[in-house]
Amino acid sequence: MTRASRPCPAARMAETAMSRLHPTRPGSNCTNTQRRHKARGFTFTELLVVVFVLAVLGVFLIPVIAITRSASQSAACLNNLRQIYGGFQEYAKQNGGVYPDPGQTHVSWEQSLRPYVGTQGKFACPADAELFKAVGSSYDWRDTGNAQTTLAGRDLRTVARPGASLAFDALPGWHAKRQLNVIRLDGSAVSVDQDQWFNELETPLDKP
Numbered sequence: 001m002t003r004a005s006r007p008c009p010a011a012r013m014a015e016t017a018m019s020r021l022h023p024t025r026p027g028s029n030c031t032n033t034q035r036r037h038k039a040r041g042f043t044f045t046e047l048l049v050v051v052f053v054l055a056v057l058g059v060f061l062i063p064v065i066a067i068t069r070s071a072s073q074s075a076a077c078l079n080n081l082r083q084i085y086g087g088f089q090e091y092a093k094q095n096g097g098v099y100p101d102p103g104q105t106h107v108s109w110e111q112s113l114r115p116y117v118g119t120q121g122k123f124a125c126p127a128d129a130e131l132f133k134a135v136g137s138s139y140d141w142r143d144t145g146n147a148q149t150t151l152a153g154r155d156l157r158t159v160a161r162p163g164a165s166l167a168f169d170a171l172p173g174w175h176a177k178r179q180l181n182v183i184r185l186d187g188s189a190v191s192v193d194q195d196q197w198f199n200e201l202e203t204p205l206d207k208p
Contacts, residue, residue, distance in 0.1 A: 073126040074175040074191065077138075081183035083122045084139065084167050087113035092156055101153030102143065109152075110137050125181075127174035141167040148204040159205045162186040165197060172197075 091113060092099055100112035110123055117123075125138035132138045142165060143152040151159075151166065162185050169180040172194040182197060183189045 070127070070175055074181060077125045077127065077169070077175065077181050078183075078189040078191075080122050080125065081139070081167055081181060081189050082187070083117055084113065084141075085183045085187055085189075087117035088141075088166060090116035097156050099151050099154055099156070104153060108137075109141055109143065125169060125174060128170075131170055138170055139167050140170045142201065144201065148206070149202060151205070154205070156185075159185060160208045161203070161205055163188075164203075164205055165200055168197065 088099060100107075100109050102109055102112070105112065110120075114120070120136065123137040123139055124132040128138035142150060144150040151164075164185050165182045166185050168182040169175075172178060172180040175181065175191060178194050179191050180194055180197060181189065181191050
């Protein structure tokens with residue numbers, strides 16, 4: 001029998017150089033098949049789990065987003081009403097303490113306030129998708145046609161109720177069910193129940 005051939009020094013040097021160039025990580029003996037297995041995508045079951053988690057998140061997030069959006073629109077609407085209140089006050093200062101009377105001037109109350117309010121956009125509630133486009137205003141004001149309850153052409157010194165509503169959403173329910181935003185004579189901007197608002201609108205202004 002011949003002796004087992006021993007690697008020559010040159011061969012050993014080559015092996016050492018190769019091991020330095022491509023070192024083997026401790027504890028790693030993954031085969032090419034294992035690497036391909038690890039690189040593959042999600043399994044069908046894993047995809048179902050992801051879809052389920054996203055669906056659950058959607059159930060909780062969509063109402064939260066809707067509430068946040070409604071609150072933001074209501075805040076912008078109340079700010080518009082404050083601007084409109086300022087317009088009424090400036091108009092009264094320029095006209096002997098009397099509010100506009102469209103029946104006498106034949107000009108809409110919005111047009112009477114435009115010099116004091118500024119842009120037409122102040123009359124647009126963000127939650128109103130139709131009315132502003134149709135008539136140019138999302139709001140109405142206390143022009144009731146009744147001498148005891150109307151503010152149209154009224155001298156403010158004859159009003160005994162500073163908490164009386166001045167201007168408001170033209171329709172309830174834009175921000176919350178059976179609610180509408182209101183600006184009062186004292187300058188407070190609030191969201192009120194539509195029945196409460198209607199009862200107040202029918203209360204004479206000379207009664208505290």
